[in-house]
Amino acid sequence: MTGQQPPHSETFATAPPQALSVTQLNHQIRFLLETHYGSIAVEGEISNLAKPASGHIYFTLKDSKAQIRVAWFKSSVGRYIPKHGDSVIVSGRLSLYEPRGDYQLIASSVRPAGEGALQQAFLALKEKLELEGLFDPGKKQPLPSRITRIGVITSSTGAAIQDILTVLKRRFPAIEVLIYPVAVQGENAAPQICKAITLANEHASADVLIVGRGGGSLEDLWPFNEESVARAIAASQIPVVSAVGHEIDFTIADFVADVRAPTPSAAAELLSPDQQEYMQTLDQYESILWRAMGKILQEKSMIVEHLHKRLRHPGQLLTEQNRRLDNLQEKLARAIRQSLYQSNQMLILQHQRLMSHTPDETLNQLKKELNRTHNSLLQAIRLIIQKRSEALRANARELNAVSPLATLERGYSITLSQQQTAITSLSQVEVGDVIETRLHQGRVLSKVEKKLNG
CATH class of the missing domain: 1.10.287 (Helix Hairpins)
Structure with a gap:
């Protein structure tokens, strides 16, 4: 008990002066449940699963002799989405839905009931392979500096391959992709992944391999925690990038691989150059070239101007x-x-x-x-x-x-400023100036309306 008093505590007297309403009774029972029980964990099987458009999840948790209603609100729902028949552990608090008087468990988290054993197996294999040196950074291969072909070992129908292809198309579509389709969960997944890694090495057709899949529960990701897969990755002569699950997911494959990417999309980002960066580099080189040419032209122009000042026209x-x-x-x-x-x-x-x-x-x-x-x-x-x-x-x-009169006879002219000096550059005139053009026969007075370069 928390020491708080339930509402209408006077009704708990030995001889209540009047009967409780249903609302009052349900309210007091809810208060007692929520204050007497703290956070609890309950294991059972899911039935009567409902997923309304609100994003909340409602189901019944049962065992062979009893059942309890569970409400899992949208704000607490995680990556794992339960389904009918799953054996799960629900953590949360007890409450009462007052309008119907339904006793229920408000879930804060739901996880598969078998994850505890899987986690122990994961830690045991991790310790074993680490002692053997399979995680040694000194044994990891560097990624090629130039990648033209990427081998992807994943499901051909999963979201991971689509994410990888989308990123490569956006960043550098010239990279060739070889897909080795495998199962990424279930009993057949680990043997298929090992076979694909061996096949890719025999053909030596890829510069680097991506081994991975999208997110899921620990059970879904388990093929990438198999010892056979870990040893196949370690034996690969082609550098391997692991891309399993989401950023917070870690598998044995991540520790053995030469490089770990937090997601399949991140793996594609890591292995592909950005064509926009290439274009920016080319633009930078072009700017440098133009600046160099401009500097040379400026120096030559200064020399010509200096000689022009020394030579009287x-x-x-x-x-x-x-x-x-x-x-x-x-x-x-x-x-x-x-x-x-x-x-x-x-x-x-x-x-x-x-x-x-x-x-x-x-x-x-x-x-x-x-x-x-x-x-x-x-x-x-x-x-x-x-x-x-x-x-x-x-x-x-x-x-x-x-x-230059002989030149003037051939159709050329000399343009003079108001100070009667020859105009050879735009910098000697301004818009609105009156200039004089001397022809072979006669002179023309003009007014500058616009200055044009080139």
Whole structure:
């Protein structure tokens, strides 16, 4: 007893003042059962098994003389799913289903009744083989670094082979799979597994073997705890990966095998490279190559740019000569205008003097003097123009030797920035800049709307 008082404890007096209701009685009986009995284990045979959609399991546990109802709720149900006629050990607590007054056992776990003997046999064989050195890590073979063919020893209709094939198809479908179909539970399972291991070694057709099956009870997995199977795995010249049951399941085969995988899917993952990793590696190599090429191109571009700065482009020389010619033309025009202005001023002055004295002879002399002066001035101007033109033609001949004008005549052009420098790279212009394109005949002004690489 826990020391707790049941509800309506006053009804347990020697002379109850009034009768109990059925609800009160069932409630008190339930309280007594749950507080008097702790966790208990009951062995019996399953009958009247029911598995409703809720996920709970209900059955009757019986022996030759009595029976008790059992409720195994979904939250406690484990990997082992009982079936009608199984001999099991049910652990749990006693209770009462009050609406019907049914006395029942609330199960916390259900396990096959024969697992205790199997567990003892498992531990005995494990100790024996361990003493013989079959579990010695130094005797285990390493897995091949490159696997092209995998032999799978399992049931051809079980979930394990489907899981393995699904993983291999996803990760690396180029790996060939040889299936050695065997029984994986029952009396014939161990001999078939041993025969398949021997056959695979005789043919030497696989790089590695997977020996295993899906999950189950200790009894279901027992063929992989047989001594004959353990010795067949140990004698295999082909590396063996055991993949028996779920991650928490351990068999003798797991200890003897060269590598243990927690599940068949994990075995396939272990033995197959990930094709996505291969693709990522190739992408990385491609990136490294592109970076190396970019670095080389950048270095070469810096060398070219350095040489370009040292070498003056003929177009730059032509531009400078054109500027000089423009300056000379402007100076000549100013000189002519200045000379004409001075001559005009002198003419006005003489005309004023003439008008004030009006001597015809003096006027004639002055006109002649004016004509001579005018002719001398024109001759001087022509001489200056002739000398300047000859110098210009000489400069033009020199420039033509290095000028791209001949190239311009063939349809090419030179593009200049607003600063009148030749544009050779996108970095010299921005969207919205006005640029000048010099053709063989004439010039074109453009506005940059878009920059395109390549």
